[in-house]
Amino acid sequence: xxxPREFYARKTIVVAKDLLGRVLVHVDxxxxxxxxxxxxxxxxxxxxxxxxxxxxxTMRTDVMFGHGGHAYVYLIYGMYDCFxxxxxxxxxxxxxxxxxxxxxxxxxxxxxxxxxLCRALRITRARNRLDLTDPSxxxxxxxxxxxxxxxVARGPRIGVDYAGDWAHEELRFWIRDDPHVSRRR
DNA sequence: CTATTGATGGTC
DNA sequence: ACCATCAATAGG
Numbered sequence: 001x002x003x004p005r006e007f008y009a010r011k012t013i014v015v016a017k018d019l020l021g022r023v024l025v026h027v028d029x030x031x032x033x034x035x036x037x038x039x040x041x042x043x044x045x046x047x048x049x050x051x052x053x054x055x056x057x058t059m060r061t062d063v064m065f066g067h068g069g070h071a072y073v074y075l076i077y078g079m080y081d082c083f084x085x086x087x088x089x090x091x092x093x094x095x096x097x098x099x100x101x102x103x104x105x106x107x108x109x110x111x112x113x114x115x116x117l118c119r120a121l122r123i124t125r126a127r128n129r130l131d132l133t134d135p136s137x138x139x140x141x142x143x144x145x146x147x148x149x150x151x152v153a154r155g156p157r158i159g160v161d162y163a164g165d166w167a168h169e170e171l172r173f174w175i176r177d178d179p180h181v182s183r184r185r
Numbered sequence: 186c187t188a189t190t191g192a193t194g195g196t197c
Numbered sequence: 198a199c200c201a202t203c204a205a206t207a208g209g
Contacts, residue, residue: 050201051201055196075196077192079194082202163201
């Protein structure tokens with residue numbers, strides 16, 4: 001069963017940590033593809049200069065302003081999709097970027113990066129706005145095995161140097177020593 | 186090992 | 198013009 005709405009309707013940092021060890025599942029034309037989440041980043045709200053919602057409510061960011069538990073999938077650099085889960089309550093625009101998974105089922109190629117994991121699970125913008133808590137959804141997150149807090153490492157987010165002071169905030173979380181994390185530290 | 190660059194297209 | 202990436206390349 002997918003994780004329930006209440007899982008996502010919490011503080012974004014809490015959700016980002018709690019997503020580690022959970023299982024991202026994509027049913028792609030009847031083929032089940034899945035991986036265990038090993039790295040995430042929190043984008044905590046419109047006041048966070050690295051968060052897309054800081055640009056305001058637009059066609060692209062609209063889904064982030066809705067309630068938690070929906071998919072936010074966008075195209076970056078013209079060739080890669082990035083998968084996020086919307087967090088918190090209606091009106092609080094925030095999300096968690098899933099940056100890496102360890103392959104479980106039918107993954108195509110490498111999974112150690114946000115663009116790579118979408119390619120491996122075949123997640124595209126066609127999945128934007130899907131409800132991750134709906135058992136009939138092709139895109140869900142299953143309970144998996146939560147990670148003990150002592151196994152969780154944290155550091156600055158990747159690729160957000162433009163975000164001023166927010167670039168230094170330690171809002172990236174990963175499972176310590178996991179070989180599928182996108183960068184070591 | 187680090188640093189740099191090109192690919193590629195939606196967004197605003 | 199910018200960009201929450203990646204792969205290939207050049208250099209030490």
